[in-house]
Amino acid sequence: MNLLEVSGVRKQEGDQEVLKGVSFTQKEFQKIAIVGESGSGKSTLLKIIGGLTQGDGGEVLFENVRVKGPLERLLPGQPGIAYLSQHYELRNHYRMEEILSYANTLSDEEAETLYEVCHISHLMKRKNDQLSGGEKQRVALARLLTTAPRLLILDEPYSNLDPIHKNTLKKVIHEIGKRLDITCLMVSHDPVDTLSWADEIIIMKDGQIIQQGPPQQVYSQPVNEYAAALFGAYNLIPPAAAKDFKSLPGINVNGKSLYIRPERFEITDKTAHALKGKITEVHFMGSIYEIAVQLPSSVVTVKTGNSHHRIGEEIYLSLSPDDVWYA
Ligand SMILES: Nc1ncnc2c1ncn2[C@@H]1O[C@H](COP(=O)(O)OP(=O)(O)OP(=O)(O)O)[C@@H](O)[C@H]1O
Numbered sequence: 198m199n200l201l202e203v204s205g206v207r208k209q210e211g212d213q214e215v216l217k218g219v220s221f222t223q224k225e226f227q228k229i230a231i232v233g234e235s236g237s238g239k240s241t242l243l244k245i246i247g248g249l250t251q252g253d254g255g256e257v258l259f260e261n262v263r264v265k266g267p268l269e270r271l272l273p274g275q276p277g278i279a280y281l282s283q284h285y286e287l288r289n290h291y292r293m294e295e296i297l298s299y300a301n302t303l304s305d306e307e308a309e310t311l312y313e314v315c316h317i318s319h320l321m322k323r324k325n326d327q328l329s330g331g332e333k334q335r336v337a338l339a340r341l342l343t344t345a346p347r348l349l350i351l352d353e354p355y356s357n358l359d360p361i362h363k364n365t366l367k368k369v370i371h372e373i374g375k376r377l378d379i380t381c382l383m384v385s386h387d388p389v390d391t392l393s394w395a396d397e398i399i400i401m402k403d404g405q406i407i408q409q410g411p412p413q414q415v416y417s418q419p420v421n422e423y424a425a426a427l428f429g430a431y432n433l434i435p436p437a438a439a440k441d442f443k444s445l446p447g448i449n450v451n452g453k454s455l456y457i458r459p460e461r462f463e464i465t466d467k468t469a470h471a472l473k474g475k476i477t478e479v480h481f482m483g484s485i486y487e488i489a490v491q492l493p494s495s496v497v498t499v500k501t502g503n504s505h506h507r508i509g510e511e512i513y514l515s516l517s518p519d520d521v522w523y524a
Contacts, residue, residue: 331362
């Protein structure tokens with residue numbers, strides 16, 4: 198069953214068309230992430246879905262009922278949809294247990310589970326000014342969830358969090374879907390964060406969806422360079438240099454550029470089908486090393502876990518045809 202049906206949603210801000218007819222559907226419990234460069238319209242889309250911004254065209258159906266915009270309701274917001282904004286606020290001078298009891302519709306047992314999932318059980322007696330930013334955000338999230346929504350919209354939940362709070366929140370968001378039967382729709386401007394979480398990723402550019410698919414697909418078969426760049430480093434081999442790759446079985450060198458993720462290269466023994474190159478740079482990146490390899494007409498970046506490579510060393514690279522995309 199589709200929980201959400203977004204059809205042809207448009208939005209105009211002044212003379213800018215912020216959303217140019219966006220359509221997608223979300224099934225119950227399907228985890229969807231929306232990614233794209235700043236200003237591509239992600240937040241505006243989420244707000245229209247949540248009934249917090251009035252669209253100028255198209256329609257959003259939530260559980261088969263049309264979502265009304267703020268001009269059509271006394272209190273903005275669609276019942277059953279919770280929206281965690283980047284700019285959440287908690288009331289000052291109240292203990293967290295008071296803030297959380299305010300809109301609570303859950304049983305004591307359900308509330309306990311929710312606080313445990315959100316990692317806030319130990320914060321109940323504290324006041325706003327006794328919490329870190331990450332803790333405040335988890336309380337704000339739990340407060341939204343006490344209203345027992347069926348759809349949770351998360352707008353850039355990881356921005357402004359240090360790595361430790363970010364990891365805690367990632368676990369929380371993972372658990373929300375698993376233990377609380379809530380469907381999640383997330384926007385993130387660090388798309389890499391969404392790869393391990395989402396069932397489906399929607400890529401937006403200039404108010405339009407340019408690609409939609411499972412994480413593996415959007416990562417390894419991006420529709421263009423913009424989509425490729427969102428998910429991290431890639432090698433772009435221009436047509437003139439693509440002849441370096443002719444010896445590799447299954448690689449088509451037909452006047453197009455080749456794109457290859459750095460971790461897709463395999464460092465191998467010398468064979469007839471391997472590319473010979475020379476290492477010109479070695480960089481330690483923490484969990485991996487990034488090395489630059491000079492081929493006859495191009496330089497490629499290769500990621501490897503091997504710490505023994507040295508500048509000047511000759512190496513051989515192999516590649517599967519599935520690891521190359523063309524544009
Ligand atoms: N209330 C508004 N008035 C005028 N322009 C707006 C308004 N809200 C959004 N915009 C414009 O609409 C475009 C899309 O904004 P939106 O916040 O939806 O993008 P985004 O993809 O979420 O960006 P970011 O990742 O930076 O949050 C931007 O160019 C923005 O300046």
